[in-house]
Amino acid sequence: MKLRPWLQLIRLPNLFTAAADIFAGYWLATQRVAISPQFIAGLITSMGLYAAGIIFNDIHDVEIDRAERPARPLPSGRISIRSAWRGAITIVVLSLAAALAAAHLSSCSIATKQTCPLAIVNSPIVYLWPALLVTILLYDFALKATILGPIAMGACRILNFTLGLALVPDRFTQFSLPLILVLAAFWLYVASLTYFGRDEAGQSSRGRLTLGFIGILLSLLVLGAVCITESDFNAFTSILWLALLIHLFRVCRRVIRTPSPAFMQYAMKTLILGIVVFDAVIASTAAGWTAGLCVLALLLPTIIFGRWLYST
Numbered sequence: 001m002k003l004r005p006w007l008q009l010i011r012l013p014n015l016f017t018a019a020a021d022i023f024a025g026y027w028l029a030t031q032r033v034a035i036s037p038q039f040i041a042g043l044i045t046s047m048g049l050y051a052a053g054i055i056f057n058d059i060h061d062v063e064i065d066r067a068e069r070p071a072r073p074l075p076s077g078r079i080s081i082r083s084a085w086r087g088a089i090t091i092v093v094l095s096l097a098a099a100l101a102a103a104h105l106s107s108c109s110i111a112t113k114q115t116c117p118l119a120i121v122n123s124p125i126v127y128l129w130p131a132l133l134v135t136i137l138l139y140d141f142a143l144k145a146t147i148l149g150p151i152a153m154g155a156c157r158i159l160n161f162t163l164g165l166a167l168v169p170d171r172f173t174q175f176s177l178p179l180i181l182v183l184a185a186f187w188l189y190v191a192s193l194t195y196f197g198r199d200e201a202g203q204s205s206r207g208r209l210t211l212g213f214i215g216i217l218l219s220l221l222v223l224g225a226v227c228i229t230e231s232d233f234n235a236f237t238s239i240l241w242l243a244l245l246i247h248l249f250r251v252c253r254r255v256i257r258t259p260s261p262a263f264m265q266y267a268m269k270t271l272i273l274g275i276v277v278f279d280a281v282i283a284s285t286a287a288g289w290t291a292g293l294c295v296l297a298l299l300l301p302t303i304i305f306g307r308w309l310y311s312t
Contacts (some may be wrong), residue, residue, distance in 0.1 A: 002078070004129045004309075005073040005078040005079050005217070006073070006079065006087070007305075007309055008072065008073050008309050008310065009054070009055055009058060009072075009074070009079060009084065009087075010050075010054050010055060011051075011054050011309070011310070012305050012309050013301070013302045013303075013305040013306040013309055014050070014054070014259045014272060014302070015047045015050055015051060016276065016298045016299075016301050016302045017272060017273075017275045017298075017302065018046045018047050018049075018050035018160060019043050019046065019047055019298060020275060020279040020280070020295050020298050021046065021157065021160045021161040021163075021164055021275075021279055022039070022042050022046045022160070022161075022163065022167075023164070023279060023283060023291075023294065023295045023298070024161065024164065024279035024280070024282040024283040024286075024295055025161045025162065025164020025165045025166075025167075026039050026042065026061045026162065026164040026165070026167050026168065027082050027163045027283050027287040027291045028164070028165060028179075028203075028282060028283070028286040028287075029164070029168035029171040029287055030168055030171075030287070031154070031287055032287050032288075032291075033287050033288070033291045034145070035292050036105070036167075037105045038101075038102045038105035039167060041098045041099070041101040041102035041105060042098075042102045042125075042163060042164060042167045044094070044095070044098035045095050045098040045099040045102055045125075045129065045163065046160055046163055046164075048091050048092070048094050048095030048098060049092070049095045049129075049132055049133060049136060049161070050097065051091050051162070052088045052089075052091040052092045052136070053136040053139075053140060053156070055084050055087060055088035055091070055139075056088055056136070056137065056140040057139075057140045057144075058072065058073075058074050059074065059081060059084050059085065059088070060140050060141055060144075062074045062075055062081065065083070070260055076288065080180050084170040092133065096129065099125055099126070099129040100126075102125050102167060103123035103125040103126050105167070106115060106123060106125065106167050106168065106169055107123045107169060110250055112254045120127065121168070121196065123169060124166040124169060125163065125166045125167070128162060128163050128166055129163075131159055132156065132159040132160060132163065135152060135155050135159060136156055137193060138152055139152040139153055139156060144302075149193040149194065149195075149198070150190075150192070150194040150195040150198075151191055153190055153194040154186075154187040154188065154189075154190040154191030154194070155187065155253040156190075157186060157187065157190040157275070158183055158186060158190075160266050161183070161186060161279075162183075166303050177232050178226050179223075181222055181226045182202040182222075182226050182227065182282060184222070185219045185220075185221075185223045185226070186219070186220035186278065186282075188215055188218060188219040188222070188251060189215075189216060189219035189220070189223075189274075189275075189278060190275070191215065192212045192213075192214075192215025192216045192218075192219060193212065193268070193271040193272070193274075195208065195211065195212045195215065196208070196209060196213065196214075196215075196216065196252070196267075196271065197210025197264065197267070197268040197271070199264075204264055205257070206256055206259060209255055209259060210256055211250070212252075213252045213253075213256060216248060216252060216271070217249065217252075218246075220241070220244065220245050220248065221245075223241065223278065223282075224241045224242075224245065224281075225279060226285075227241060227281050227282060227284075227285040228241060228285075230285050231284065231285040231295045234284065234285070234288075234289070234295075235291070236284055236289035236292055237281060237284040237285055237292065240277065240280060240281050240284060240292060240296070243277075244274060244277045244278065244281065247270070247274075248274055250271065250273065251267050251270045251271075252264070252267060252271075252288065254267075255267045269306065273299060273302060273303070276295065276298050276299050276302065277296065277299070278295040279295050280292045280293075280295040283295045
């Protein structure tokens with residue numbers, strides 16, 4: 001079995017954006033830079049579901065890809081549809097095992113041995129995992145081409161981010177107004193970039209691009225308003241947010257002016273990378289500049305692998 005087609009199929013560069021959600025969510029819950037066994041299990045859970053979701057997406061879109069992207073692993077025949085199904089299901093099972101391990105580790109870290117089994121059953125991870133899987137499947141097989149597609153994609157990201165929060169069960173239910181606003185901004189950002197890039201392979205309309213851009217801009221403004229004030233105007237958080245805002249503004253404006261496929265694909269790659277920076281702003285707000293810098297470092301493998309493998 002050749003490795004490269006499988007790495008292309010799962011969009012390896014983008015897996016690190018899923019990991020960034022767990023980093024930011026977990027450190028938002030702990031309020032410090034911390035690595036634990038349940039954190040590692042949470043990373044495996046998240047990245048596994050992301051990889052499986054991408055495979056399901058390409059299985060569903062194989063006929064479209066035969067016309068628009070014939071060089072991809074499934075339409076080119078480098079990976080058979082049957083093998084893709086087997087691979088996706090295997091990854092889902094591995095993700096489930098990791099989720100159960102994360103639930104066990106996180107619950108037992110705050111429970112006694114007598115209450116540990118019951119605590120696992122009541123762990124929010126046990127409910128978030130199937131909710132995220134169902135949302136992914138609904139997006140891939142039913143909602144992607146509808147008006148609900150961007151809404152569902154945004155929901156996938158919020159559930160993934162919340163999975164990081166759920167790794168600390170005693171903090172999971174403490175949903176303050178700033179946290180709700182940040183989650184809403186994150187959902188709006190992902191939903192808007194999904195809408196923005198819906199016609200990525202063809203000629204995008206300026207109306208769609210403008211509406212998507214407005215959503216992206218609004219999400220970034222909400223993120224900045226909450227995170228900068230919550231971090232007491234920390235310089236690192238402020239500069240990181242401002243750099244994200246300026247760069248995405250320039251990239252999106254260029255595409256709106258010249259909506260060519262080449263500019264569009266570059267913009268989508270940039271917006272996807274923006275998810276990592278979005279998470280870094282949140283992490284920096286919650287746990288300081290070290291946390292933000294660690295999340296930001298996830299851009300390195302994303303960019304490096306992105307030069308070798310496509311990410312959109």
